Amino acid sequence: MLQKIESAGWPMAAGLAASRRQSGVSVLHPIDAHRIVVHLSPSTRTFCRETGYAALRGIGHIDLIPSGATGGFDAETPYESLEVLLSPAVLDRAAAETGHRGGAFKFEMRHMLRNERIVHLAQAVETELLSDSPGEILYADSIGTALAIQLMGMTTLEPAQAGRLSALQLKRVTTYIDGHLDHPLTLEVLSREAGVSSSHLRAWFKAATGLTVHRYVLRRRVERARFLLLHHNLRPSEVALEVGFAHQSHLSRWMRRELGCTPSSFRKRA
Known part of the structure; x- marks a missing residue:
């Protein structure tokens, strides 16, 4: 009530x-x-x-x-x-x-x-x-x-200029991603946040950031995982779930691509 x-x-x-x-x-x-x-x-x-x-x-x-x-x-x-x-x-x-x-x-x-x-x-x-x-x-x-x-x-969204996302639209999408890394993030969800179609978001986001939406999300997840490994006493499997990876091996694969090391080796080195 x-x-x-x-x-x-x-x-x-x-x-x-x-x-x-x-x-x-x-x-x-x-x-x-x-x-x-x-x-x-x-x-x-x-x-x-x-x-x-x-x-x-x-x-x-x-x-x-x-x-x-x-x-x-x-x-x-x-x-x-x-x-x-x-x-x-x-x-x-x-x-x-x-x-x-x-x-x-x-x-x-x-x-x-x-x-x-x-x-x-x-x-x-x-x-x-x-x-x-x-x-x-x-x-x-x-x-x-x-x-x-x-x-x-x-x-409130600014109208997108021809062929690109406005600064506010881009900020809304990246802010949403950072706040929901542990959630499933799809083009449909993010395009609603930007107020554009999925196809336009795919093209315009890459033009604005130099990365595909998928690669940007993965990079932000790896960056969040790096922070958690440095500052929190969580097992790598727990960190993987915290940042939206399905399992530890998925996190390890992307940390190796982005940082050149696995979660365990990164923590030992740090």
Whole structure:
């Protein structure tokens, strides 16, 4: 059942609310506001409560959860996060005021994004709502509008120029890949993220990066595996699963191609 913010213990001001959480578990019940969750702790290994997929969240990682959505994750160690609630009306008003095509804006579920401006605005929301300033409502309203505009800029696609991906489209695809290395990544999924056809993504991505989508994903998986082998006490078979390889031999084959060594020899050398 969708909870009203007030009944859930979140007092709203200018369509905004903010709270810090310190926990090892994040449980997201459906509420009538969008959530912007900013991770504040160093690298924390988390497991999605719905899919079981693992992810490594770090300071500044952002999760966007639409109004009415559920979810959450379990963390291996306690972590701290800043959760900002944004009324859908604030986003709709900002969309109308900025001439967003189609009026109301669709707030999409996304995870492990990076955007320093959104982090600063979320912290400003928290600071302002905790202050005793008589002008806090007016200022909070301006922060809410700025946050909504930033979110629209982050999740709205620029039109692709003829024959190539825009900078924002390319960033959306590469950010999605980095945030979902432990998930199956297909051209269909990534082309939806870019807002182009699969055939166009295949050609335009290679033109932009010099790599096929498949080779880029494999290279990012190897780079993530290299980091985990250096900084975490995980077995190579565990690292393989963490970065999206089906088994350790698959990881070994690609590490040998990219780095010239297997996971075991790399760790010994390091």
